[in-house]
Amino acid sequence: MATLDELIRGLLDRYAEEDGRAGPGLLRRLDDPALRTTQPRQGGGHAPPGSRPPTPLEAVHWSQRIKTEAVALDMDLRGSPYAQPWEKALRALPPNAEASDRVSETAHLVGLWYSTAQTVLGLRSPSVYFAYVRCLVCGERTIYGRADEDRPRAWCVNDACVDEYTGRPARYEGERVYLLTANAVKLGRPYPGA
Helix, strand or coil: CCCCHHHHHHHHHHCEEEEEEEEEEEEHHCCCHHCCCCCCCCCCCCCCCCCCCCHHHHHHHHHHHHHHHHHHHHHHHCCCCCCCCCHHHHHHHHHHHHHHCHHHHHHHHHHHHHHHHHCCCCCCCCCCCCCCCCCCCCCCCCCCEEEEEEEEEEEEEEEEEEEEECCCCCCCCCCCHHHHHHEEEEEEEEEECC
């Protein structure tokens, strides 16, 4: 798990890819169409050589949303009614989180922004809804997951779900992911193969 400072650095200054290459920060990539990861064309159609895919509004939407949320979070951490520019606010999150004793909460939120930017840019696969799996904590079918090669994980998106150890919705990583298959259901009956 990356530290809060590393997540902020990846969003703003320098994003390091898994193969060791580094490039501009994720927010700059979201803002600049030339820096976005190009997605393979989905079958059919013809495009002239050298043409670029249309600019996805989703990238612009997420860039603006992350910046707006960073400014609001900074104001909340400082307890101030005055906003700072988004970049200054984002850089101020680590010391302000420490001063207000909200490092864990802030790191979680910045981690969500970081992974969302990676997904929108095509640097990470999107999460998948596990329709037949019930959460081991709340019992609801609200489990999403990502099956990355190096780190499979799943999490509950039910706001009412509270894990007794973390105080947040349940997360399943490593061996705990495989416990979910025993809890799979289909129309009230155990799911075949579970």
